[in-house]
Amino acid sequence: MNYDVIVVGGGLSGFVAAAKAPQMGKRVLLLREGTGCFPFLSGCIDLWGCRGGEDPTxxxxxxxAADRLHPWGRLRDVLEDSISFLREACAPYVSYVASGGENIVVPTPLGVPRPTFMAPHSQYRPGWExxxxxxxxxxxxxxxxSPALVAANLNRWRGRGEAATSVTxxxxxxxxxxxxxxxxxxEKERYWRLFVEQLASRMGKSTLVLAPAVFGMDSSAELLTRxxxxxxxxxxxxxxxxxxxPGLRLQRALRRYVLARGVRxxxxxxxxxxxxxxxxxxxxxxxxxxxxRRFEGRSFVLATGSFVSGGFTGYGDHVTEPVMHLPVHGRGLVAGDEPFFATQGREFMKVGLLVDENLHPVDDKGRVLYNNVFVTGAKLAGQDHAVEKSGTGVAVASGYKAGLKS
Structure with a gap:
């Protein structure tokens, strides 16, 4: 069967591309090797890791302005629309909350806060801190x-002695x-009641309960309300x-969305x-x-990720893109070449493919290599998501733009 759009890769950017393309009247095929990045995602969407209350844009x-090669230079025009699209696509299963155009702060499993732009409703309440x-x-x-570790770190951060306590x-x-x-x-009543009874007996004067994100696989709303x-x-x-x-909930929400719109x-x-x-x-x-198996298509979205997912292979000056053999920009990791913990970032994290304003892959002179191929997510050169804290935002925006343009 011939498809209008074939998405190669089932991570966040691949699913968003597969979700957007049907809106443009396209017949879409999504090819997935594994679970993608979802088991590693917090469920939050990060645009830039600035402090809570600051505008990431x-x-x-x-x-x-400082680096014309950064992916946001190609994606800034769709940033707001892509975030709105993701919220609407996930709404039946994952409800997202944001604070206008500013970052919010959510607690981590270590009990320290971190900024994000948009979080599942179950992970954020205004004024929780x-x-x-x-x-x-x-x-x-x-x-x-470790609830004890979370409580101890919350107390250190808040400076309120024993304001946070723990129970196992x-x-x-x-x-x-x-x-x-x-x-x-x-999700089974037997274990649910056992948990609730023990927790209720330890509530005391607590005004907020924090717990690991385990209240149901599809949606936590009903269990948390109860x-x-x-x-x-x-x-x-x-x-x-x-x-x-939360990462798996996001995957399940997007999967249901694309299947309901005829994506194979x-x-x-x-x-x-x-x-x-x-x-x-x-x-x-x-x-x-x-x-x-051979799959024919009119357009292709390359969303195979970076090194961890096999989207790039090799090291040093020998990094390759194994599917379309596109030229890779940047230098891969070489043992001892850079400090492992580098607060300013590491160059090998910026390895990727150069693209034009439509996300077509280009060579080092800016010439388009394939005008029916679109590159998304972690494959884009110039980003260091570990330092910038923008990986999920880039994935959503690039997937949206690829689905729009393909």
Whole structure:
């Protein structure tokens, strides 16, 4: 079957591209090798890591003025529209909250605050940091979250002595579990009641409860509302270590959205090469573990990520893009070449593909290589998401623009 748009890669930017393209009347195929970045995402959308109360677009504009190669220089025109689109697409399952055009502050699983632009409603309440008495709840069976550590760090940050306390509940399970498993257990009435009874007995005068993000796999709204009624205090979730439930909720919300709009999603398939001719990509070849398959399309979105996902391979001056063999800008990691912890960032993080204003890949002289290929997300050169804290924002904006232009 011939498709109007073939999206290669099922991370955040790939799903957003696959979600936007049907609005433009396109027939879309999404090819996914694995789960993408979602198990590693907090569920929040970061535009720039400036402080809470500051406008991230001001910092973005400064960065673009100083570095014309930064991805935000190609995406600034769709930033606001892309964020609105994501909120609408996820709304039935993940409700997002923001504070106008400013960053908000959310608590982390270490008990220290961090800025973000938009957070799931379950992870943010205005004024949470001023709560008089906070109770941090954990689970004996879930060892990737320490309520005592969270409470201690909250007290250090807030400077209020013992204003935050902790409790560890016990579901009576004989093994340790990860966050998704715990989320599914709490959807069962037996474990839910056991947790609520123990937590209610320890509430005291607490005015806010913080707990790991494990209140249901699809949506936390119903369970959190029930819990708040019983406890007589609001409850906030904290994003956890991978596999992250909020990240998986975001994936499930976007997957439902694209399927409802006729997008064909093919999982567990690895795109290995592309057929190109005269500056046009004609098809991609993929391996599903049983056979090689060929998919023809009019446009292609390359959303295969960076080094971690195999979107780039190699090191030093030998970094390659393995699907379309596009020229890679920048230098990969070389042992001992840079300090591992560098507050100013590391050059190998900026490795990627150069693109024009429409996200077409270009060479080092700015010449378009394939005018029906669009590059998104972590593949874009010039960004250091570890320092800038803008990776999810770039993913959403670039996926949206690729879906719009393809």
């Amino acid at each position: 001001t910092w973005i504009d400064r960065r673009v 001023d709560a008089r008495k906070i109770l941090v709840a954990g689970f004996r069976e879930y060892r990737d979250f 509940t016990d579901l009576g399970i004989s093994r340790y579990v990860d966050a998704p498993t715990l989320a599914r257990l709490l 819990l708040g009624r019983v406890l007589g205090a609001p409850v906030m979730e904290l994003a956890t270590l991978p596999p992250s439930v 999603v093919t999982d567990n398939i690895r795109v290995t090469e592309a057929e190109v001719e005269g500056g046009i990509c004609r098809a991609v070849i993929a391996d599903d573990g049983l056979r090689r």
